Amino acid sequence: MKCPMQYFAARPTEGSKASTLPPRPRGHRLVGLLPGARDWAPFLTGMARTHGDVVFFKYLCQPACLISDPRLMAEVLVTRQSAFSKSNVLRTILGDGLVTSEGELWRNERRLILQAFHRACLPEYSRVAARRTKRALAGWKAGQTRDVYRDMTTLTVGVAAEAFFGSELGAEAEVLLDALQVAFDAFIIIASQAFLVPTLVPTPNNLRFRRAVRTLHRVVDSIIWQRRTRTAPGRSGPRDLLTILLEAQQSDPRLTDQLVHDEVMTFLLGGHETTANALAWTCYLLGQHPDVQARLAAEACELLAGEFPSFEDLPHLNYAERVMKESLRLYPPGWYMTRKALEDLELGGYRIPKDTTVVMNLWGLHRDPRYYAEPERFNPDRWTPEFTRSLPSLAYMPFGAGPRRCIGAAFAQMEVLTVLGGMAQQFRWDLLPDQAVTPLSATTLRPLEGVKVVLRQRDREELDTRLPEGACRPQADRLPERAHDRRSAIRRYSQPAAVGEMLLTKPQCAISV
Numbered sequence: 001m002k003c004p005m006q007y008f009a010a011r012p013t014e015g016s017k018a019s020t021l022p023p024r025p026r027g028h029r030l031v032g033l034l035p036g037a038r039d040w041a042p043f044l045t046g047m048a049r050t051h052g053d054v055v056f057f058k059y060l061c062q063p064a065c066l067i068s069d070p071r072l073m074a075e076v077l078v079t080r081q082s083a084f085s086k087s088n089v090l091r092t093i094l095g096d097g098l099v100t101s102e103g104e105l106w107r108n109e110r111r112l113i114l115q116a117f118h119r120a121c122l123p124e125y126s127r128v129a130a131r132r133t134k135r136a137l138a139g140w141k142a143g144q145t146r147d148v149y150r151d152m153t154t155l156t157v158g159v160a161a162e163a164f165f166g167s168e169l170g171a172e173a174e175v176l177l178d179a180l181q182v183a184f185d186a187f188i189i190i191a192s193q194a195f196l197v198p199t200l201v202p203t204p205n206n207l208r209f210r211r212a213v214r215t216l217h218r219v220v221d222s223i224i225w226q227r228r229t230r231t232a233p234g235r236s237g238p239r240d241l242l243t244i245l246l247e248a249q250q251s252d253p254r255l256t257d258q259l260v261h262d263e264v265m266t267f268l269l270g271g272h273e274t275t276a277n278a279l280a281w282t283c284y285l286l287g288q289h290p291d292v293q294a295r296l297a298a299e300a301c302e303l304l305a306g307e308f309p310s311f312e313d314l315p316h317l318n319y320a321e322r323v324m325k326e327s328l329r330l331y332p333p334g335w336y337m338t339r340k341a342l343e344d345l346e347l348g349g350y351r352i353p354k355d356t357t358v359v360m361n362l363w364g365l366h367r368d369p370r371y372y373a374e375p376e377r378f379n380p381d382r383w384t385p386e387f388t389r390s391l392p393s394l395a396y397m398p399f400g401a402g403p404r405r406c407i408g409a410a411f412a413q414m415e416v417l418t419v420l421g422g423m424a425q426q427f428r429w430d431l432l433p434d435q436a437v438t439p440l441s442a443t444t445l446r447p448l449e450g451v452k453v454v455l456r457q458r459d460r461e462e463l464d465t466r467l468p469e470g471a472c473r474p475q476a477d478r479l480p481e482r483a484h485d486r487r488s489a490i491r492r493y494s495q496p497a498a499v500g501e502m503l504l505t506k507p508q509c510a511i512s513v
């Protein structure tokens with residue numbers, strides 16, 4: 001592994017190659033790399049391994065630059081972020097919501113929306129997540145084969161709708177998820193044509209896309225309409241993200257109905273899709289590694305004694321946190337980030353022309369052998385505090401970095417730990433044999449054919465001796481008998497894990513402008 005000090009040595013002197021474009025792979029003379037590589041994440045990773053940390057390429061005539069050194073990523077995302085725009089193609093679906101907006105508009109939106117992600121809001125969100133997970137698991141039976149990707153998507157969209165908009169989607173959830181699937185699939189084709197065929201041209205794919213996006217807008221409109229009618233004068237509703245937006249509209253004319261609509265769309269979609277992917281990939285990895293699954297279950301059973309995790313329990317699920325971190329390393333749902341150069345500039349000693357799209361591939365970064373020993377191996381035990389401290393800055397960033405870091409990072413981690421904690425106590429799961437599980441690196445990193453698992457009843461007796469290294473286990477003979485008292489005692493004895501510190505004591509890490 002690379003010594004962190006090497007980071008500060010041997011950087012090319014500014015300007016040394018600054019008149020040269022970065023090395024470039026061979027591609028078509030005019031259009032550059034041709035579309036069709038569905039496995040973009042491994043493809044880009046291979047390109048970086050062959051050509052180095054800064055690679056110039058053209059994708060369908062558009063100039064692009066792949067960077068793979070976390071120091072350069074820090075320049076783009078943090079120290080020189082004002083020299084770049086976000087260049088977000090998702091605007092076709094999300095409009096001007098927080099993910100896609102820029103400049104003053106983005107700053108105002110972020111400041112406003114942060115209120116809904118204040119640390120004080122998290123315990124209520126965690127209650128929503130636990131209640132909904134409990135309800136979902138009540139319909140699961142040992143012996144069933146289930147697609148956990150679909151299950152997690154249904155669960156997380158329900159959590160997002162209730163937590164942020166106080167909305168019970170009911171049957172609309174299925175309609176929404178189907179439309180979302182169609183929109184994303186059609187969008188992959190649209191994006192792979194680099195928008196050369198405008199979405200207004202009535203090709204079959206464009207028509208499918210437009211129909212699906214219309215359905216998404218209809219569901220969003222109905223969420224807003226319900227709230228407006230429910231909180232008519234004299235009636236009160238929950239103070240959630242939608243309330244914050246609608247209240248702010250009274251005093252801020254810049255917050256148009258369209259903008260409120262775009263934010264609801266952003267948080268309905270962005271608030272569930274990535275987390276569902278994270279959960280599906282974690283279930284997949286745990287299915288491949290029954291020993292890790294058993295250790296995770298042992299910790300959950302010991303700490304939670306059959307209950308669902310409360311917000312206060314989460315920091316003590318130390319081993320579950322390591323599992324989550326390792327899963328987000330190998331399968332980061334937001335697997336890439338892009339920025340567009342607003343001017344000609346220098347990066348890593350090379351010339352980057354104005355309008356070049358800078359691409360950062362988190363899949364490749366998180367599997368880089370310079371930072372991770374045996375990078376392809378699923379090994380939650382690597383996440384010791386010493387290892388975490390030794391990692392160069394930004395060598396691990398599933399939630400991005402800088403001012404545009406994920407606003408929902410704490411929410412997502414809370415939700416993943418809650419679902420895993422509840423699920424692992426009730427069920428053991430094996431992967432359905434002979435299924436193809438293909439990572440599709442498109443808008444997000446999702447399992448193309450889903451993840452099918454066979455459920456078994458969890459046998460808690462067999463878990464007792466399997467408590468993992470780093471999991472909290474105070475002297476069992478000193479623990480009170482009653483489950484509730486045991487949980488309080490364990491919480492007192494055990495050290496909170498790093499994510500716990502983030503959730504409980506350092507909200508500014510997760511929540512900053």
Ligand code: HEM
Pocket residue numbers: 098099100110266267270271272274275278332333334337338397398399400401403404405406407408409411412413
């Ligand atoms: C495991 C789950 C998640 C992952 C891996 C993830 C990942 C990311 C990443 C990498 C970014 C930075 C994108 C960039 O800089 O170009 C981002 C931004 C964002 N995420 Fe997440 N996210 C997750 C969950 C969530 C949730 C639950 C929400 C909403 C509650 C959310 C809302 C957002 C928003 C609004 C932004 C844009 C922030 C801004 O530009 O100010 N994300 N996310």
